[in-house]
Amino acid sequence: MISRAAAPTGRGGGGEAEYAFRAAGEWAEFGAVLDLAYGGHPHSPAHSAVVGAVFEPKRSLVACYGGRPCATLAGYALEMTLPGGPAPVAGIGYVAVAPPHRRRGLMRELVRRALTALHEERGEPVAVLHSTEPGIYGRFGFGPASQVVELSVPPEARAFTGEVDTSGLTLDVGSPEDARAAVADVYRACLHQRPGLLHRDAAWQRRAVEDEPERRHGAGRLLCMVVSGPDGEPRGYALYRLRPHWERSRPRYALSVREVFGRDPAAYAFVWRSLLDTDLAGTVSATTRPVDDPLLALLDDPRSAAPTVRDQLYARAVDLDRALTARTYSAPLDVVLEVRDAMCPWNAGRWRLTAADGGAECTRTGAAADLALSAREIGAVLLGGGSLVQLAHAGRVAELRAGALRAASAAFRHDPAPFCPTAF
Numbered sequence: 001m002i003s004r005a006a007a008p009t010g011r012g013g014g015g016e017a018e019y020a021f022r023a024a025g026e027w028a029e030f031g032a033v034l035d036l037a038y039g040g041h042p043h044s045p046a047h048s049a050v051v052g053a054v055f056e057p058k059r060s061l062v063a064c065y066g067g068r069p070c071a072t073l074a075g076y077a078l079e080m081t082l083p084g085g086p087a088p089v090a091g092i093g094y095v096a097v098a099p100p101h102r103r104r105g106l107m108r109e110l111v112r113r114a115l116t117a118l119h120e121e122r123g124e125p126v127a128v129l130h131s132t133e134p135g136i137y138g139r140f141g142f143g144p145a146s147q148v149v150e151l152s153v154p155p156e157a158r159a160f161t162g163e164v165d166t167s168g169l170t171l172d173v174g175s176p177e178d179a180r181a182a183v184a185d186v187y188r189a190c191l192h193q194r195p196g197l198l199h200r201d202a203a204w205q206r207r208a209v210e211d212e213p214e215r216r217h218g219a220g221r222l223l224c225m226v227v228s229g230p231d232g233e234p235r236g237y238a239l240y241r242l243r244p245h246w247e248r249s250r251p252r253y254a255l256s257v258r259e260v261f262g263r264d265p266a267a268y269a270f271v272w273r274s275l276l277d278t279d280l281a282g283t284v285s286a287t288t289r290p291v292d293d294p295l296l297a298l299l300d301d302p303r304s305a306a307p308t309v310r311d312q313l314y315a316r317a318v319d320l321d322r323a324l325t326a327r328t329y330s331a332p333l334d335v336v337l338e339v340r341d342a343m344c345p346w347n348a349g350r351w352r353l354t355a356a357d358g359g360a361e362c363t364r365t366g367a368a369a370d371l372a373l374s375a376r377e378i379g380a381v382l383l384g385g386g387s388l389v390q391l392a393h394a395g396r397v398a399e400l401r402a403g404a405l406r407a408a409s410a411a412f413r414h415d416p417a418p419f420c421p422t423a424f
């Protein structure tokens with residue numbers, strides 16, 4: 001596919017006049033824009049089948065130039081664990097603009113249209129996305145709602161603090177395909193452990209265990225470790241791969257972990273113990289672990305694992321009142337928020353949020369505001385991960401009534417921290 005555009009007519013000049021927007025068609029047409037936008041990596045037929053199976057063309061948008069798609073936004077109807085339980089959320093992915101059409105406002109227009117449609121159709125109250133770069137989506141009211149740590153455990157730092165009783169547990173290793181039912185069972189059982197986890201039907205489960213040969217970069221195929229209890233019921237699993245590496249004639253294979261879940265502390269510890277004790281392995285690394293991963297409390301020497309924190313999932317309130325009442329709070333709350341929201345102006349203004357045992361309420365109010373903040377800060381605390389106190393110390397939340405900040409910050413926080421290992 002070749003993508004061509006006339007020279008821009010000025011900043012944002014490519015907007016409505018030259019471009020037509022419509023719902024997406026076939027995945028192949030959508031994928032052709034992604035191929036160009038992400039640097040000329042065509043999707044293999046196998047990968048297209050996996051991502052095509054979760055693709056929702058009616059919820060996805062394309063911008064066309066001269067009748068040909070040149071920009072994309074994929075929309076997904078998802079169910080995510082929020083503080084308090086599962087709720088529908090709108091996933092956004094594959095926001096991409098072909099090179100000749102960039103910096104003309106197409107991404108902005110696609111995001112604006114997607115959020116406006118969710119608002120007008122009373123769709124999911126919360127939108128979530130994974131961002132290739134952290135600097136992109138704040139301007140659209142998305143805040144970094146979860147963080148992850150990257151870990152690298154060297155061979156000399158594998159010891160655990162104390163013994164873990166793993167008696168009665170057994171271990172199997174095979175392909176994710178062989179372990180498909182066990183992986184799905186354990187994931188389902190762990191779904192409500194943390195905010196951020198997404199319900200996976202069969203198609204999303206296949207996406208989670210996808211093993212593209214082109215992305216192995218010298219490593220072997222994806223392997224699956226399953227831990228079962230004495231009754232044979234699967235209790236934990238890990239998805240991982242090994243890349244051969246030798247140092248001075250000694251095996252120091254790089255073991256990289258994609259995903260680990262355990263239904264209980266013993267199964268979780270046993271999966272990690274087994275990963276760390278894998279024969280031939282040198283450093284065991286994981287790029288995407290929850291910021292409060294229990295592994296950090298299991299390791300005797302977590303410092304050697306050099307945890308590096310980064311932003312992960314971005315969230316946004318589509319409709320502020322429905323978003324703030326889709327979750328529960330960690331403490332009783334009664335606060336008036338003065339909200340700025342340029343992209344979704346229906347959210348702007350003053351809202352009273354109350355939360356008690358019976359649930360949360362959020363209504364418009366004329367009362368004096370306690371906190372002033374923008375949609376982006378709301379997004380950062382929506383899943384229970386960010387800290388309003390931290391944002392206030394950075395000058396991004398203003399406390400207008402003494403004491404309101406601490407109370408609201410504590411109520412919004414959730415333990416354990418949010419985490420979303422599903423790519424979309």
Ligand SMILES: CC(C)(COP(=O)(O)OP(=O)(O)OC[C@H]1O[C@@H](n2cnc3c(N)ncnc32)[C@H](O)[C@@H]1OP(=O)(O)O)[C@@H](O)C(=O)NCCC(=O)NCCS
Pocket residue numbers: 037038094095096097098101102103104105106107108109130131132133135136139
């Ligand atoms: C990132 C991408 C989608 C931007 O599309 P675009 O149509 O050029 O973006 P727009 O013209 O609508 O830009 C809107 C705003 O975002 C800013 N912006 C665009 N790309 C950005 C980037 N990579 N980093 C930071 N800001 C960015 C623009 O400067 C503009 O800023 P403004 O608020 O001051 O006006 C496009 O460059 C692309 O396809 N990149 C490769 C794929 C990718 O990274 N996609 C993101 C997926 S999460």
